[in-house]
Amino acid sequence: MSFRPDVTSFLSGIRPAAPLVCGFWHGAVADLWRVEVGRDGHGAYTARDPRFVVVLDEGESPLRLSGPGFDIAAPVRVAYVPAGLAVRSRFSRGGHLTHLDLHFDAASLHHRLDAAGLDAAALMARPIALPEAPDVAAIARLLAGELDGGAGSALVQDSLGTALAGKVLAGAGRAVPLPARGGLTPRQLARVDALMLSQMRRRLPVSEMAASVGLSESRFAHAFRESRGQSPHRALQTLRVASAQRLLRDPARSIADIAAEVGFADQAHLTRAFGAVIGQTPGAWRRAQHRQGAQQDRTIPDSFDQDRGDAAR
Structure with missing residues (x-):
């Protein structure tokens, strides 16, 4: 596998409920997570490459995101997080959560959008949060099914992943207004x-x-x-x-x-x-990461923690 997602994360009150399921194809990695969220579960992460997150459970999504372009009060069913953007997560309720993470190599995603005649740089720079997106969720569930089966076709996974990215970026790009007056393009x-x-x-x-x-x-x-x-x-x-x-x-x-x-x-x-x-201080954060790593089952990485997820792959 040539592309490896690089995500730095901090987690609290989020534990794996099942082994991570992954899919790999050219310029992309998909992760299917099943986790248990505690009463005060929260996290923070920054990724080197663009990332899509889709909550697959029925009912209103408990996921809340804060950071530039995100409103901590609004439910998030589908999110697009541009490369390098720091985001924090909280949850409106605890319990079981299933979500699909789709990581793209930035150059690969740019090429796909550009080949479709879209303004790749503009679309990839804008964070997106959707409270509901039935068409995107349907594609994500199909992709999750391909991953869960264990014998999914890389061609099918690539097609579904590209379709998901296109629905989120191109669709939201038409719906989202231009930057606020006085802002940057x-x-x-x-x-x-x-x-x-x-x-x-x-x-x-x-x-x-x-x-x-x-x-x-x-x-x-x-x-x-x-x-x-x-x-x-x-x-x-x-x-x-x-x-x-x-x-x-x-x-x-x-x-x-x-x-x-x-x-x-x-x-x-x-x-x-x-x-x-x-x-936290750097020293306290390092000690917490060491304790977490010592206590955790190495075969089941923490949700959102792609650094450990890569090791499990």
Whole structure:
């Protein structure tokens, strides 16, 4: 398998109810999760590549997402999360939850959309949350059935995965209005996101971000906040924290070295940013991950935790 999803996550009160079921084909990975959610179950994740999430259970979806473009009060049946976007999850009720996660290599998804004559950069930059989407859920259930059978065709899985992505992105793209007055266009947001992802390990001034989309620094800062609900500096810090989380999984790495590698001036700066985004210090988060790994059945990875999911594959 050439494409491997890279998701950094923090989980609390979410436990597996059955082994993870996976499907792989060119430029995509599908995961079928069955989990039990506790009374205060919640999580946070940032992914390197674009991701679709579909809740398969009947009735109103208990999933709630918060982050740029998401409203924590609204139920989410189907979500599209752009690459690099930090998202938090909560649930309106506990109990059993079945959901399908569909990860695409960003270049592969861009090619598929572009081949269909769509504005791939604009569509891939916009987060989407749908409270109900019967057509998308129907495709997701067909794909889940292919995965569950264990002998599904890669051709069928690829076709269903592409159909699901097309329904969500192209359909929502027609329905969602243009950015709010004063905000950045989807193409501009995609350009800034790409710059942040590629340059987050060095000092990246707002003036350089603004220049990448042809705006003055003050106008860019205002437009970015209008579009994302946070400052460019805070968005960059969130990406750096996500990168630090991946490195913290290696017990041999010192927190000071990790801080320097992901672009923080020193360990104290990383600790402050990490606490603001994750709610814990880097050391406390690392210890919690170690305890969780020691207690967990290695054959059944935690929901949403693709780092462990890859190991199980």
